[in-house]
Amino acid sequence: MSILSLPSLPAIPRGTKESKLSTLFPSSSLPTADCPLPTIPSSLFPQHSALSTQHFLSQHSKIYIAGHRGMVGSAIVRLLEAKGYTNILVRTREELDLTSQIDVHRFLTEEKPDYIFLAAAKVGGIHANNTFRADFIYENLIVETNIIHGAWLAGVKCLLFLGSSCIYPRDCPQPIREEYLLSGPLEQTNEPYAIAKIAGLKLCESYNRQYGTNYVSVMPTNLYGPNDNYCLLGSHVLPALIRKTHEAKLRGDKQLTVWGTGTPRREFLYVDDMAEACIFLMENGVHEGLFNVGTGSDVTIRELAETVMAVVSFNGYLSFDTSHPDGTPRKLLDVSRLKALGWEAHTGLHEGITRAYKDFLQNTAD
Ligand code: NDP
Numbered sequence: 047m048s049i050l051s052l053p054s055l056p057a058i059p060r061g062t063k064e065s066k067l068s069t070l071f072p073s074s075s076l077p078t079a080d081c082p083l084p085t086i087p088s089s090l091f092p093q094h095s096a097l098s099t100q101h102f103l104s105q106h107s108k109i110y111i112a113g114h115r116g117m118v119g120s121a122i123v124r125l126l127e128a129k130g131y132t133n134i135l136v137r138t139r140e141e142l143d144l145t146s147q148i149d150v151h152r153f154l155t156e157e158k159p160d161y162i163f164l165a166a167a168k169v170g171g172i173h174a175n176n177t178f179r180a181d182f183i184y185e186n187l188i189v190e191t192n193i194i195h196g197a198w199l200a201g202v203k204c205l206l207f208l209g210s211s212c213i214y215p216r217d218c219p220q221p222i223r224e225e226y227l228l229s230g231p232l233e234q235t236n237e238p239y240a241i242a243k244i245a246g247l248k249l250c251e252s253y254n255r256q257y258g259t260n261y262v263s264v265m266p267t268n269l270y271g272p273n274d275n276y277c278l279l280g281s282h283v284l285p286a287l288i289r290k291t292h293e294a295k296l297r298g299d300k301q302l303t304v305w306g307t308g309t310p311r312r313e314f315l316y317v318d319d320m321a322e323a324c325i326f327l328m329e330n331g332v333h334e335g336l337f338n339v340g341t342g343s344d345v346t347i348r349e350l351a352e353t354v355m356a357v358v359s360f361n362g363y364l365s366f367d368t369s370h371p372d373g374t375p376r377k378l379l380d381v382s383r384l385k386a387l388g389w390e391a392h393t394g395l396h397e398g399i400t401r402a403y404k405d406f407l408q409n410t411a412d
Contacts, residue, residue, distance in 0.1 A: 101160075101203050101204050101260055101331060101333060102328075102329060102330070102331045103131075103161055103204075103325070103328040103329045105129075105130055105131055105132060106132065106133055107131070107133060107160040107161055108133045108135060108157070108158070108159045108160045108161070109126060109131060109133060109134050109135060109159060109160065109161045109162075109163070110135040110136070110154075110157065110159035110161070110162045110163070111123055111126075111134065111135070111136055111162075111163045111165060112144060112162065112163065112164050112165060112166040112189075112193055113164075113165035113166030113167065114136040114165070115138065115139075115273070116165060116166070116167075116169070116273065117269060117270075117271060117272070117273040117274050117275070117317050118165040118208060118266075118269065118317055118320055118321065118324075119163070119165035119166065120272065120273045121271065121272070121273075121317040121318050121320065121321035122163050122165060122321045122324055122325065123136065124318070124321070125318065125321045125322060125325055126325065129325070135157055135159055137153065144166050144188075144189040144192060144193065145185060145188045145189060145192070146192070147188075147191075147192045147196075150192040150193060150196045151192070151195075151196040151199060151200075153196075154193075154196040154197060154199070154200035154202065155196070155199060155200045157200075158200055158201065158202070159200075159202055160202070160203055160204070161202070161203070161204045161205070161206075161328060162193065162197055162202055162204070162205040162206070163205075163206050163208075163324060163328075164190065164193050164194070164205060164206065164207045164208060164246075165208050166189055166193070167185075167186050167189060167190075167208065168181060168182055168185040168186055168189075168239075169275070170182070170275070170280045170281070170282075171280060171281050171282045171283070171286065172235050172236065172373075173279055173280070174279065174280040175235055175236035175238070175239050176235040176236070179237075179238045180238070182236075182238045182239040182242065183238035183239065183241060183242050186239060186242035186243065186246070187242045187245055190207065190242070190245070190246040190249060191245075191249065193205075194207070194246070194249045194250060194253060194261065195249075195253075197259075197261070198253050198257055198259055202259075203259075203260055204260045204261070204262075204328060204333050205250065205259070205260070205261040205262070206261075206262050206263075206264060206324055206327060206328060207246050207247060207249075207250050207261060207262070207263045207264070208263075208264055208266065208324075209243040209244075209246060209247050209263050209264065209265045209266075209336075210239070210240070210243050210265060210266065211265050211266065211267050211268075211338070211340070211377065211379055212232070212233060212236050212239065212240045212243070213227060213232075213240050213243050213244050213247070213265060214226050214227060214232075214265075215228075215229055215230030215231060215232060216230070216231060216232060216233040216234075216374060217230060217231075217374075218230060220376045220377070220378050221342070221378040221379055221380035221381075222338065222377070222378065222379050222380055223338075223380045224265070224336045224337070224338055224380075224383060227244070227336070228244070233374070246263070247263035247265075247336055249261075250262065250263050251263075254334050260333030260334060261333070261334070262327055262332060262333050262334055262335060262336075262337070263335070263336045263337070264323065264324060264327070264336075264337050264338075264339050265336065265337065265338050265339065265379070266315060266320055266339045266340070267313040267314065267315050267338075267339065267340035267341070267377075267378075267379050268282060268283070268284065268312060268313060268314045268315065269282075269314075269315055269316075269317050269320055270282070270284040270285060270314055270315075270316065270317065270398065270399070270402050271316050271317030271318060271398065271401065271402050271405070272317065272401070272402065272405040272409075273317075273405070273409075274317075274402065274405075274406075276288065276289045276406060276410045278290070283312070283347070283350075284314055284350065284354075284399075284402075285402075285406075287304070287350065287351060287354050288354055288358070288399070288402060288403055288406055289406070289410075290302065291351075291354050291355055291358045291360050292358050292360075292403075292406065292407075292411060294360055294362065295358055295359065295360040299362055300362045300363065301362045301363040301364070301365050302351065302355065302360060302362055302363070302364055302365070303365050303366070303367050304347060304348075304351050304364065304365070304366055304367070305366075305367050305370035306347060306366060306367070306368065306370050306371065306372040306373070307366055307368050307372055308346060308347045308348035308351065308364075308366045309346055309347070309348065309372065309375070310346065310347050310372045310373060310374065310375050310376065310377075311344040311345065311346055311347075311375065311376040311377070311378065312344055312345065312347065312350065312376075312377055312378075313340045313341055313342075313343065313344040313345075313377065313378050313379060314341070314345070314350070314395060314398070315339065315340050315341055315391055316391070316393035316397075316398035316401070316402075318393065319341075319391040319392065319393050320339060322389070323337075323339045323384065323389055323391075324339075326387075326388075326389045327384075327387075327389075330387065330388075332387060337383055337384045338379040338380060338381050338383065338384065339379070339381065339384060339391075340378070340379035340381050340391065341381070341391040342378075342379070342380075342381040342382075342385070342390075342391070343378070344376065344377070344378045345395065348364070348366075350395075351364055352364065353395055353396055353399055354399055354403075356396070357396065357399045357400050357403050358403060
């Protein structure tokens with residue numbers, strides 16, 4: 047289903063008044079004269095200013111995608127092009143190193159994009175996050191600081207920042223609601239990365255509050271799809287599983303061994319759906335707040351491995367090495383805030399993994 051066939055937003059047309067928003071957001075989250083401060087921090091809720099009456103992505107908008115060669119950035123570019131957007135601005139790392147403040151500020155001031163999708167980041171799985179802790183916090187902090195401050199200096203109207211679901215406390219209730227941010231300790235293995243991502247969304251929130259910018263943050267669950275990282279040491283669980291299963295098949299192995307018990311539950315979103323959600327928010331004038339993006343449903347690691355084995359046509363046995371830890375038993379995002387605006391994921395796990403494996407065979411496998 048294309049975004050064009052998604053339900054329109056009859057409840058939030060241009061010029062929607064705050065009173066109408068009570069149909070979209072719980073009344074407890076909207077300030078009133080009697081109760082000026084909601085019990086949940088108001089900054090976490092997209093209140094009236096989140097639904098801008100002025101800034102809607104249009105076909106001629108000048109749109110800069112930071113990180114356009116990455117998995118998410120390339121999916122955003124693909125979808126923008128498919129939807130007929132013509133004024134897309136990109137720079138490779140060789141052309142513009144986003145860790146250089148002076149270069150980023152000069153680029154943004156000269157180009158003056160109308161919109162920015164901030165999909166550039168240092169990204170990796172548990173091993174990479176835990177090993178290169180300094181690189182993960184430093185590079186992510188500096189890239190997002192350079193772009194968000196530079197966007198404000200250049201008068202950029204709207205920006206969408208990609209965070210991550212690892213910003214939420216390790217032991218928070220499931221499914222995870224946006225309000226759980228900063229309510230408990232983070233997972234230790236990727237704490238530096240998570241702290242940088244929390245700083246990014248706080249930058250957006252703070253510039254909005256102080257300077258009236260329109261900078262929105264999205265928190266994706268585990269993503270997969272074309273242009274994923276299949277390097278076993280640096281990758282996330284699903285691309286690593288695709289690679290391991292493919293290689294086991296080529297070697298003619300009788301069994302595939304997966305770490306842990308196979309019982310933890312995780313959520314996976316196809317990257318084209320992620321791109322759709324990002325563009326949906328910009329096209330519909332949602333320019334403030336924090337939005338979880340996921341499928342709203344999870345699978346066990348066993349079910350995930352079985353789906354990958356079916357897609358790859360690996361006919362051996364699946365076994366589990368229980369000497370390795372499982373990690374948290376469940377990690378699922380509550381996606382009701384985005385759903386209330388009219389967007390839902392639609393690519394099923396089997397279909398998404400089939401597309402991802404096709405891309406892996408074309409571009410990564412030896
Ligand atoms: P990728 O690693 O695929 O892409 C990141 C992009 O950022 C790459 O194109 C990379 O350039 C670019 N980049 C990084 N540092 C610099 C720099 N100093 N200068 C210029 N370019 C730079 O990441 P994803 O697409 O997977 O992730 C995109 C966003 O989504 C990130 O913010 C990530 O935290 C978030 N996210 C991702 C999830 C996932 O499962 N992948 C899950 C949750 C959130 P180059 O191509 O040259 O390396």
